Every structure is written in structure tokens, then in C-alpha cells.
Amino acid sequence: MKVSLGSKNCLYPMPITIIGAQVNGKPNFNTIAHVGIMDFSTISISLAKVHYTNKGIKENKTFSVNIPKEGLVKETDFAGMVSGETTDKSKVFEAFYGSLKTAPMILECPINMECKLIQTIEFPKHEVFLGEIVETFCGDEFLVDGKMDISKVQPILFVMDGTSYWNLGSKISNAWKVGKELVK
Amino acid sequence: MKVSLGSKNCLYPMPITIIGAQVNGKPNFNTIAHVGIMDFSTISISLAKVHYTNKGIKENKTFSVNIPKEGLVKETDFAGMVSGETTDKSKVFEAFYGSLKTAPMILECPINMECKLIQTIEFPKHEVFLGEIVETFCGDEFLVDGKMDISKVQPILFVMDGTSYWNLGSKISNAWKVGKELVK
Numbered sequence: 001m002k003v004s005l006g007s008k009n010c011l012y013p014m015p016i017t018i019i020g021a022q023v024n025g026k027p028n029f030n031t032i033a034h035v036g037i038m039d040f041s042t043i044s045i046s047l048a049k050v051h052y053t054n055k056g057i058k059e060n061k062t063f064s065v066n067i068p069k070e071g072l073v074k075e076t077d078f079a080g081m082v083s084g085e086t087t088d089k090s091k092v093f094e095a096f097y098g099s100l101k102t103a104p105m106i107l108e109c110p111i112n113m114e115c116k117l118i119q120t121i122e123f124p125k126h127e128v129f130l131g132e133i134v135e136t137f138c139g140d141e142f143l144v145d146g147k148m149d150i151s152k153v154q155p156i157l158f159v160m161d162g163t164s165y166w167n168l169g170s171k172i173s174n175a176w177k178v179g180k181e182l183v184k
Numbered sequence: 185m186k187v188s189l190g191s192k193n194c195l196y197p198m199p200i201t202i203i204g205a206q207v208n209g210k211p212n213f214n215t216i217a218h219v220g221i222m223d224f225s226t227i228s229i230s231l232a233k234v235h236y237t238n239k240g241i242k243e244n245k246t247f248s249v250n251i252p253k254e255g256l257v258k259e260t261d262f263a264g265m266v267s268g269e270t271t272d273k274s275k276v277f278e279a280f281y282g283s284l285k286t287a288p289m290i291l292e293c294p295i296n297m298e299c300k301l302i303q304t305i306e307f308p309k310h311e312v313f314l315g316e317i318v319e320t321f322c323g324d325e326f327l328v329d330g331k332m333d334i335s336k337v338q339p340i341l342f343v344m345d346g347t348s349y350w351n352l353g354s355k356i357s358n359a360w361k362v363g364k365e366l367v368k
Contacts, residue, residue, distance in 0.1 A: 001324050002280070002321045002324075003321070003322055005319075005322055005332075006320065007225050007316075007318060008317065008320040009221060009223075009297070010320055010332060011219060011297070012199065013199060014221060015197060015198065034220075034223070035195060035220060036219060036220010036221060036222070037195055037217075037218035037219070037230060038228070038230055038310070039193075039309065042193075043195055044220045044222070046221060046223060065195065067194065067195075070356060074362055074365065074366055075363070077359060077361070077362045078364075078367065080360070081367065113192075113193070119305075121303075121314075123222060123226065128222050135188055135191060136188070136190065136194055137187065137188055138187055138189055138194070139186060140185050148194060149345070149346075150343045155197065161331045161332040162333075163360060164355050164357070164359055165355070165357050165362070166334070166354065168350055168353050169351035169352050170353075171349070172348075173348070174346075175342065175347040175349055178257055178258055179258050179259070179261030179262030179264070179265050180262075181258065182259065182262040182276075183265065
């Protein structure tokens with residue numbers, strides 16, 4: 001039986017990301033699961049307006065989206081628990097930079113997307129930053145024949161009910177294939 | 185060693201959703217993985233401009249976001265393979281409606297979010313629709329003490345490299361907890 005939960009966002013699990021931004025001249029990192037795909041070169045990240053990271057994104061108009069691996073779950077959780085306002089998070093990870101110069105990326109993360117801010121959408125308590133991906137970096141140990149092997153990446157997934165981290169299971173099937181038998 | 189992949193969207197895995205819209209007086213369903221969380225009551229869905237579904241969303245200013253379970257993978261894949269322009273998909277799933285009247289939801293899906301269109305963002309080949317969640321429905325078999333149990337939902341996850349569907353693995357840890365030991 002269907003029951004109503006009111007107006008509740010149940011779009012989970014979502015991939016955990018760590019957002020990198022240069023704030024007050026230092027790299028800062030913030031863990032964010034409220035992200036999205038706009039198109040093949042654009043990502044959205046939603047940050048509560050109170051976050052320290054927002055200042056750097058607005059100032060430099062750049063940020064990075066980093067995909068942590070399961071082995072980084074403690075550091076990832078920590079980066080989401082404490083604010084850059086009171087805790088220097090610049091040494092939690094090793095930062096590296098690309099052509100934008102002000103979007104610190106995380107060396108330890110399998111995947112890093114260097115982004116240029118192209119639009120900001122205002123919500124009552126959140127700012128959603130849309131970033132155009134300028135360049136993507138990947139550790140070569142996560143690639144097989146030039147393609148990303150998600151089972152090697154071991155991404156972390158977030159679920160709001162129970163506020164928990166999950167890992168990826170196994171491959172069910174190929175997309176645009178398993179449904180073919182229903183085509184008449 | 186880090187290698188550059190150019191500008192490549194690697195924000196995966198993403199939760200597979202089926203978008204419901206009323207088009208030409210009939211329910212239509214379209215499988216979409218390029219979604220996002222804007223804030224606690226707002227979802228983004230990105231649809232290529234060529235999609236049939238877009239017409240209904242623009243006409244009625246409503247749509248639904250449905251979370252299929254692993255057991256529906258064939259039907260889910262099928263809904264993403266064929267266009268409503270040439271194939272009547274109104275009978276692939278059993279539709280039900282909420283207060284908006286024009287956002288068909290899928291009875292077989294564990295979770296259904298009934299949305300009101302609040303904004304459209306234009307990209308070269310895509311339209312991103314922002315939907316305010318008006319009401320969320322959930323099968324009572326997926327709830328434990330009123331909270332959604334994601335392991336019972338068995339959502340389907342999409343990965344672009346290898347264009348494949350994956351299931352959820354196991355819980356790694358609690359969020360805002362496992363990182364506490366790094367707090368000094």
C-alpha cells in the first residue's frame with residue numbers, strides 16, 4: 001500500500017563528492033551529496049548558504065568536484081563535519097591545481113573535475129552552483145582501456161534516511177540492452 | 185599517476201529514475217539518470233530536447249520522479265530505449281495520480297515524487313527541469329518505523345562508462361560519525 005510522506009526528497013542514493021575551493025588563499029574541502037548532472041559538461045552542487053566554501057566559489061568563480069573512494073570514508077566524513085571557518089582543512093588532503101589555478105583538487109581521490117562557475121541558483125537556504133567541467137583527472141589505476149572502471153573507483157554513496165554511507169554493489173546488466181526483449 | 189580525460193562528466197553512479205508526464209492526454213514514462221538534488225524539496229531532471237516527455241512537462245508544468253527497484257530493470261531500460269513519439273508506453277506501468285492530476289506516477293516503483301515545474305534551465309542540447317516536490321509516496325513495505333529502508337528499495341544505479349546498471353552494496357558506516365575520530 002502506498003503511503004504519503006508529505007513533501008520529501010527521496011532521490012537517493014547519491015554519489016558523495018568533496019568540493020574543493022580556494023578560500024582566503026587556502027584550499028578548503030567540503031563533503032557534498034546534493035549534486036546533479038545538468039548535461040555532459042555541467043554539474044550542479046548544492047551548498048547551504050552558511051558554508052565557508054561558498055565564499056571561495058563566489059570569489060574565484062571556480063571549484064572542483066572530487067569523487068572519493070571507500071578507503072577515504074573517515075577523511076570524507078570529517079571534511080563534511082567541521083567548517084573551514086573554524087578548522088583549517090587544507091592539510092586533510094593533498095591538493096593539486098589545473099589550468100584554472102584556483103580550484104584545488106584532491107590527489108587521493110580517484111576522480112577530479114575542475115569546474116568554472118557558470119550560474120548560481122538561489123534557494124531559501126541553499127545556493128546551487130552550476131559548474132562547467134574544464135578538465136577531468138583520473139588516477140590511471142582506475143582506467144581499463146581508457147575507460148573508468150567504477151568497481152576499481154569504489155565510490156561512496158549517501159542515503160539520507162539513516163544518514164549513512166554505502167558502497168556500490170555489483171553490475172546488474174547493460175543499459176539500452178536488457179529492455180530490448182520488451183520491444184515488439 | 186593522474187591522467188587527463190579532457191572535459192568529462194564522471195559524476196557516477198547516479199540513481200536511475202523514471203520520469204512520468206502526461207503527453208497528449210496519456211501517461212508517458214522516460215528513464216533518466218541525469219538528475220540532481222537542488223534542496224530538500226527540489227529536484228532537477230535533465231532531458232535531451234528531442235524527448236517526447238518534454239512536451240508534456242512544458243504543457244502541464246508537472247511531472248513525477250519515480251525510483252524503480254532492481255526487479256523492474258527490464259521495464260526501466262525499455263522505457264529509456266523507445267520514444268513515446270512512436271511507442272505507447274502508457275501501459276508499461278500502472279499509473280496513479282495525486283493532487284496535481286497531470287503527473288502520472290508508477291504504482292510498481294517503491295518511491296514516487298509528484299513535482300510542480302518551477303524553473304527550466306536551457307543547455308545546448310538539454311532542458312533541465314526543476315521540480316518542487318509537492319508530495320512523496322512510498323510503498324509501506326519499504327518503510328521501517330516510518331523511515332525508508334534503502335536496502336528494501338533496491339534502487340538501480342547508472343554508470344556511463346560501460347553504460348551499465350548496478351545495485352547498491354552494503355552500508356559502510358554512519359555519516360557525521362565515522363569522521364569524528366579525526367576531530368582534534
